[in-house]
Amino acid sequence: MEYTSGAASWQKALRRLVGGLLPRRPRQRRPLWSVGVPLIALAAGLLFTTTATTAGGTALREDRRPQLTELIEDRRAQVATNEERAAALRGEVESRTTDLADSDGPIKEQQERADASRTAAGFTALTGPGLIVELDDAPQSGRLPDGATNDDLVVHQGDVQAVVNALWAGGAEAMSIENVRVLTTSAVRCVGNTLLLHGRVHSPPFEIVAIGDPAVLRQALAASEGVRWFRDAVDNYQLGYSEEVATVTVPAFEDSTTLRSATVPQ
Known part of the structure; x- marks a missing residue:
């Protein structure tokens, strides 16, 4: 029991009386975030602890480019x-085949037949x-042309294939890409902005050399839709494209000639 006196006691009693007559407010529920914040903090602490244990003092997001x-x-x-090893083995096989051909008529006949088809x-x-013909990426100025993306500024597989197909259509007798002989079984593939040809990776600019009538070859390039699209991109995005008439040399094919499948023409 509490005893009061004076004016202050009457004021306190009056407040209690009024408070007793007024309806009591319902007890407010704790908001959801007040429960979620501790749980989030606990989960974050657990995550940081696990990360530190896993890293063991090293960087988890180490740059792997090197x-x-x-x-x-x-x-x-x-x-x-x-x-180099394959070239040495091919040379050894040819040398032994030549030695056998001196004393074996059928082997000599087949060797002469093969030599006639080598060219x-x-x-x-x-x-x-x-x-x-040379194809090159656009210069890296740090700012993209209006409406362009990074893919618009590099040479793609389809661009190289368009030039190669047009040159074959123009009657090219022999062809090389980046000084690598191209045959009918050669596959041109791009990985990013690099060219993969017979297991070798090449970076732009890509030089394509073809032996044939220069005038006819240029006409075939002009008639190719794919080449025309690339030339339009040259004007719009500053890609590199050039044609030069010259006396050229195409190297011999030096890679494997193993075929996975073949059919004899009827």
């Missing part, structure tokens, strides 16, 4: 080593009048 570059260089070195098959270097 490792990727090193891996690519290692693969290039392996390809070069395998190519047509692309296994000998050729020199003659022709055309040099």
Whole structure:
């Protein structure tokens, strides 16, 4: 029990009386966020602890580009080593075949037949009048042209294929891309803005050399829809394109000639 006196006691009693007569407000429920915040903080602490334990003092998002570059260089070195070994083995096979041909009539006959087809098959270097076509990415100015994307500023697989197909259609006798002989079984593929040809990676600019009548080759390029599209992109996005008439040399094909499947023409 509490005893009061004086004016202050009467005021306190009056407030209690009024408070007792007024309806009491319902007890407010705790808002949802007041319960969620501790749970979120607990989960964040658990996540930070797990991350620190997993990292073990190292960076989880370490830049892997140097490792990727090193891996690519290692693969290039392996390809070069395998190519040298394959060339040495081919030379040994040819040498032994020639020795056998001196004493074996059927082997000599087949060797002469194969030698007669070496030029047509692309296994000998050729020199003659022709055309040099060069495709290049747009210069990196740091600012994209209006309405352009990064894909619009690089040479794509379809662009290289359009030039190659147009040159074949124009009667090219022999062709090379980046000084690598191109045959009918050659596949042109792009990985990003790099060109993959017979296991070798090439960066732009891409030089395509073809032996043939320069005037006819240029007409075939002008008639190609794919080449015209690339030339339009040259005007709009500053891509690189050039044609040069010259006496050119196309190297011999030096890669594997193994076929996975073939049919004999009727």
